[in-house]
Amino acid sequence: MSALQPSELDRPALARGRSAADTDQKSVSAALRRAEFGDRLRTLALAAPLLLLLALSFGIPIVLLLSRAVYDPTIANALPRTSQALGDWNGQGQPDDAAFTALAADLRDNQAKGTGYELAKALNARLPGARSQVLKTVRQLEGGGDKPPLEVMKSVPFWSAPGTWPAIANGTHSITSFYLLSALDLRWNADGSLERVPPEQAIFLQVFLRTFFVAAAVTLATLLLGFPLAYLISSVPKGLAAILIVAVLLPFWTSILVRTAAWTVLLQKFGLVNDLLLWLGFASERLDLMYSRIGLIIAMTHIQLPFTLLPIYSVMRTIAPSQMKAAYSLGAMPFTAFRRVYLPQVFPGVMAGCLLTFILCLGYYITPALIGGASDQLISNFIANYVNVELNWEMAAALSFILLVFTLALFGIFARILGLDRLKMV
Amino acid sequence: MNVAQATVPSRVLEANPGGFVDFLDVEKSYDGRSFAVARLNLSVARGEFLTLLGPSGSGKTTTLNMLAGFERPTSGTITLDGQPVDRLPPYQRNIGMVFQNYALFPHMSVEENVAFPLSVRQVAKAEIAGRVARALDMVRLKQFGDRKPAQLSGGQQQRVALARALVFEPSLVLMDEPLGALDKKLREHMQLEIKQIHTMLGVTIVYVTHDQSEALTMSDRVAVFNNGGIAQLGSPDDLYNTPRNSFVASFIGENNTLEGTVEAISGKECRVRLDGGGELTALAIGVAKGNTCHVAIRPERLRLGSAAQNDNALPASVDGRIYLGDHLRLLARLQNDQVLTVKVDTETTMANGQTVTVCCAPGDCRAFPADAGAAGSNSKQGKTK
Numbered sequence: 047m048s049a050l051q052p053s054e055l056d057r058p059a060l061a062r063g064r065s066a067a068d069t070d071q072k073s074v075s076a077a078l079r080r081a082e083f084g085d086r087l088r089t090l091a092l093a094a095p096l097l098l099l100l101a102l103s104f105g106i107p108i109v110l111l112l113s114r115a116v117y118d119p120t121i122a123n124a125l126p127r128t129s130q131a132l133g134d135w136n137g138q139g140q141p142d143d144a145a146f147t148a149l150a151a152d153l154r155d156n157q158a159k160g161t162g163y164e165l166a167k168a169l170n171a172r173l174p175g176a177r178s179q180v181l182k183t184v185r186q187l188e189g190g191g192d193k194p195p196l197e198v199m200k201s202v203p204f205w206s207a208p209g210t211w212p213a214i215a216n217g218t219h220s221i222t223s224f225y226l227l228s229a230l231d232l233r234w235n236a237d238g239s240l241e242r243v244p245p246e247q248a249i250f251l252q253v254f255l256r257t258f259f260v261a262a263a264v265t266l267a268t269l270l271l272g273f274p275l276a277y278l279i280s281s282v283p284k285g286l287a288a289i290l291i292v293a294v295l296l297p298f299w300t301s302i303l304v305r306t307a308a309w310t311v312l313l314q315k316f317g318l319v320n321d322l323l324l325w326l327g328f329a330s331e332r333l334d335l336m337y338s339r340i341g342l343i344i345a346m347t348h349i350q351l352p353f354t355l356l357p358i359y360s361v362m363r364t365i366a367p368s369q370m371k372a373a374y375s376l377g378a379m380p381f382t383a384f385r386r387v388y389l390p391q392v393f394p395g396v397m398a399g400c401l402l403t404f405i406l407c408l409g410y411y412i413t414p415a416l417i418g419g420a421s422d423q424l425i426s427n428f429i430a431n432y433v434n435v436e437l438n439w440e441m442a443a444a445l446s447f448i449l450l451v452f453t454l455a456l457f458g459i460f461a462r463i464l465g466l467d468r469l470k471m472v
Numbered sequence: 473m474n475v476a477q478a479t480v481p482s483r484v485l486e487a488n489p490g491g492f493v494d495f496l497d498v499e500k501s502y503d504g505r506s507f508a509v510a511r512l513n514l515s516v517a518r519g520e521f522l523t524l525l526g527p528s529g530s531g532k533t534t535t536l537n538m539l540a541g542f543e544r545p546t547s548g549t550i551t552l553d554g555q556p557v558d559r560l561p562p563y564q565r566n567i568g569m570v571f572q573n574y575a576l577f578p579h580m581s582v583e584e585n586v587a588f589p590l591s592v593r594q595v596a597k598a599e600i601a602g603r604v605a606r607a608l609d610m611v612r613l614k615q616f617g618d619r620k621p622a623q624l625s626g627g628q629q630q631r632v633a634l635a636r637a638l639v640f641e642p643s644l645v646l647m648d649e650p651l652g653a654l655d656k657k658l659r660e661h662m663q664l665e666i667k668q669i670h671t672m673l674g675v676t677i678v679y680v681t682h683d684q685s686e687a688l689t690m691s692d693r694v695a696v697f698n699n700g701g702i703a704q705l706g707s708p709d710d711l712y713n714t715p716r717n718s719f720v721a722s723f724i725g726e727n728n729t730l731e732g733t734v735e736a737i738s739g740k741e742c743r744v745r746l747d748g749g750g751e752l753t754a755l756a757i758g759v760a761k762g763n764t765c766h767v768a769i770r771p772e773r774l775r776l777g778s779a780a781q782n783d784n785a786l787p788a789s790v791d792g793r794i795y796l797g798d799h800l801r802l803l804a805r806l807q808n809d810q811v812l813t814v815k816v817d818t819e820t821t822m823a824n825g826q827t828v829t830v831c832c833a834p835g836d837c838r839a840f841p842a843d844a845g846a847a848g849s850n851s852k853q854g855k856t857k
Contacts, residue, residue, distance in 0.1 A: 368572075371571070374542075375567060376568075378588070
């Protein structure tokens with residue numbers, strides 16, 4: 047009976063109930079977290095093979111390669127005695143004779159171990175002309191017979207030239223900023239400050255600027271061509287839109303090499319484009335389109351068009367026709383309606399498309415190699431040259447690193463302006 | 473020949489060109505063969521709430537789009553306040569429009585949305601702020617000015633669209649099924665709100681819907697569209713009580729339809745022999761002797777029990793009962809196997825199979841020609857976008 051009526055006795059029970067409810071709530075949220083954690087773990091497990099593959103084939107090699115930009119033990123390993131002898135050298139003037147003797151011994155050692163050429167190459171990267179000097183000195187050391195090594199060393203003027211020993215001393219440090227600075231046309235001055243390399247050696251900044259210029263020009267061209275086309279495709283009936291999309295994608299399904307090769311045919315001095323321009327009267331004489339900046343931009347624009355167009359199209363497709371109708375009915379003239387209603391809504395797609403094209407253009411290799419002239423080579427061509435021809439992987443790594451940093455910085459700026467979630471990739 | 477054309481009521485043909493909005497012989501064809509809108513004559517008075525009601529594909533939205541300027545008539549003229557507007561682009565018509573999906577601008581806040589029509593008209597900033605605030609106040613969304621449309625409920629978005637269409641004080645506002653996406657309760661609430669705003673501001677509203685109860689609730693007049701033309705134009709009361717053809721009779725409210733043949737005509741009334749047996753007297757609406765006809769009778773006009781003098785009396789048996797809370801619906805199967813729905817009060821006790829007599833006054837039975845304006849007939853022509 048009393049149980050049915052609210053009484054003093056019920057209060058502790060109520061209080062208990064409340065605290066029990068609190069604990070319940072805590073345990074519920076804990077259980078929820080556990081469940082969610084389990085879910086996430088399962089999802090992660092499904093993606094694990096891919097992540098592993100990416101790590102092994104992509105992540106680790108990239109890190110290893112890029113680390114070469116700042117870590118180069120070749121010289122330090124090849125010149126152990128010299129490193130030691132230079133230990134207490136103050137970097138002014140020339141080191142004492144012990145260093146010369148040590149270098150001579152190290153050179154002979156390398157020759158004996160078969161690493162002489164590698165060393166010569168590594169020194170040459172820092173000391174232009176060092177390769178032939180090293181080989182010459184080694185020949186004299188080997189063939190000189192009774193001539194003391196110190197005398198041989200002193201007899202080659204190169205080893206006593208100013209700048210030689212600081213470079214060697216620098217090279218004996220495994221961690222180096224040399225390549226990264228070189229990639230930006232910078233170097234350490236004798237007094238320890240940064241300075242620009244002499245103009246005749248400065249190439250990379252110009253190449254970076256050229257790469258960015260070409261990428262920007264191609265991005266702009268694809269935007270100017272792609273935006274109206276995307277608008278057209280988004281506004282025609284579905285069947286026709288599908289046909290147009292296929293037409294846009296058709297070249298996309300062809301190898302980039304084939305497309306580039308096709309452009310080399312078209313852009314020839316006596317190629318179709320020149321024929322057409324002459325016939326239409328747009329040009330009075332045949333233009334040098336091949337091996338020129340303009341030809342390069344034309345070919346890259348063609349290849350990149352779908353990348354710019356598709357994100358724009360995918361956003362345009364989501365904008366209801368009633369949006370523009372509403373703008374008109376509210377009194378906006380067509381241009382105002384476009385600028386204030388349509389464009390802001392398409393903007394994330396435009397940004398995504400342009401970003402995609404711009405970043406892809408930064409890494410173009412085949413097209414500039416085949417269509418560009420000597421002065422139209424982009425940064426990737428230089429990287430490839432260092433990897434394939436010069437076998438200077440450190441320089442290649444440094445250029446790649448700088449390019450990567452630029453690209454990430456650019457992406458970061460875009461993401462900041464727009465918010466990453468609003469970047470609408472396809 | 474278009475059927476709707478033949479059924480255009482004389483009242484519309486007499487439409488005085490001198491209304492606020494006039495459609496004069498307006499036609500619209502998309503494919504050059506059939507008409508989405510055929511020979512439309514319609515006059516809207518200043519301050520009127522006119523609803524274009526019809527099934528989908530009946531031409532009502534095309535009509536609205538031509539008035540808004542999104543579509544051009546294939547032939548004919550539309551005048552607004554006496555001026556032909558055929559060559560005027562939508563942005564010069566000064567007509568407010570509320571769209572079915574609201575068409576709010578997702579990248580603008582509620583305030584910016586409502587300010588849009590004012591800012592494109594280059595109204596001074598200070599004045600814009602005041603007018604936007606008043607408009608939002610009117611639709612009771614004052615505190616939501618900073619929100620983005622996506623952060624609002626459907627009903628709130630609808631009210632923003634309303635405020636945006638009204639803020640620049642257009643003399644004509646078009647609404648294209650604006651409540652279609654809302655649930656029933658909210659829809660009924662918004663109907664009253666729109667009606668109140670109409671009364672308060674005195675604007676002319678042309679409203680498109682396929683929901684007949686919405687049309688009856690809100691409108692001063694309703695134009696019932698069918699197959700690209702107006703099947704009947706009139707007040708809600710007119711349409712409900714005196715439909716002029718079987719399409720309107722069946723589209724507005726609920727109706728029993730009996731099929732038969734006209735036996736004889738005497739004055740306003742005619743004698744109809746029902747298919748499968750039975751006879752009744754009905755008002756003759758455009759039927760001639762020997763015609764097959766449809767006789768429409770409202771469920772609430774039917775009674776059970778003894779017939780008064782001159783009443784139609786049809787013997788039937790109870791075939792089922794539907795309980796609806798405030799009343800009952802009895803299904804009465806006639807001897808010719810046609811089933812009538814009879815609205816009765818809940819106290820009525822009738823068992824299934826019980827024999828009854830269904831009675832009604834001849835004045836409550838309306839006989840229409842069987843083919844004219846029937847829903848679904850000739851539907852190829854009713855093609856809107």
